[in-house]
Amino acid sequence: MTTALDWSARVGTVWAEEWRNTDRAFAGLAPYLDAAIRAAAPAGPFAALDIGCGAGATAAALAAARPDAHVTGADLSADLLAVAEARHRHANLAFRIGDALDTAAALAPLDLLVSRHGVMFFADPVAAFARLRGATRSGGRIVFSCFAAVADNPWATLVTPAAEGASGYVPGPFAFADRDRCAAILAKAGWAEATPTLVRFAYRVGEGDDPVEDAVAFLTRIGPAASRLRDAAPADRPALLARLRAALAAQRNGSVVDFPAAAWLWTARATGETI
Structure with missing residues (x-):
């Protein structure tokens, strides 16, 4: 909290x-x-x-x-x-x-x-x-x-x-x-x-030439993903980060990553x- x-x-x-x-x-x-x-x-x-x-x-x-x-x-x-x-x-x-x-x-x-x-x-x-x-x-x-x-x-x-x-x-x-x-x-x-x-x-969580990495940079600092990564055991973080990156890549639409909200x-x- x-x-x-x-x-x-x-x-x-x-x-x-x-x-x-x-x-x-x-x-x-x-x-x-x-x-x-x-x-x-x-x-x-x-x-x-x-x-x-x-x-x-x-x-x-x-x-x-x-x-x-x-x-x-x-x-x-x-x-x-x-x-x-x-x-x-x-x-x-x-x-x-x-x-x-x-x-x-x-x-x-x-x-x-x-x-x-x-x-x-x-x-x-x-x-x-x-x-x-x-x-x-x-x-x-x-x-x-x-x-x-x-x-x-x-x-x-x-x-x-x-x-x-x-x-x-x-x-x-x-x-x-x-x-x-x-x-x-x-x-x-x-x-x-x-x-x-x-x-x-x-x-919109990412945009630009590499919107996925832009989104990763944002969501690993603010929001539920950031909290989960911060609280996770160090050994678990690489898998969580890979899951995040894959989900963002799947949502990419050209130069942006948008989610319904x-x-x-x-x-x-x-x-x-x-x-």
Whole structure:
């Protein structure tokens, strides 16, 4: 399980080094998420928070689309925020290091909360979403993406079989894959009208003259294959790496390696009063 300490240290550093590849992987999803965020944004000036903003792509897209908004991106990783600040310069965009829950409370009342795959790591998701709801104006919105079922994301099981369905919430990339579980979490936390939309997209893991090796370089640093290789006994790693390379070669299509992927886009409305 990836912890807050991991994100503020080793994991955040790796993601900062790989931001081009992670943005590439989510390029097929980004237009759907950005459109859903724009649709949920209120008319007139408003305040928005990007939860786990990473290298800043989602926050920057909103800031560019709505110059009348004030957009803040929050992340635990100083390295990721350094990339975000270097990449994106908008007068209405700022970045803050730290826990997004604390940032939300400091910026309350907020009108819009957004996230690209940044909300699946809370140790207590009901308490976390309740705090976010409490920092949001009554009637304000949240829009976030998260991976759907592992079975719809075959890139996640290239070197290890899919895990059996967990009986309860486990923080991680597929924590909100179960639509009913996520809906129940949001409802308990005070969010109304929670609506999921399934988006299927191409998850690009490699491209260029040698897209297979490009994909190997990416997936051995980020994702389930990287974790499996890191945790494996040294004697087992060559076979796992060979399995990964063979799976990627089989998926190659000319100069790219794409996998089918699926994500949920959730929207919900805040009820009650701000903190």
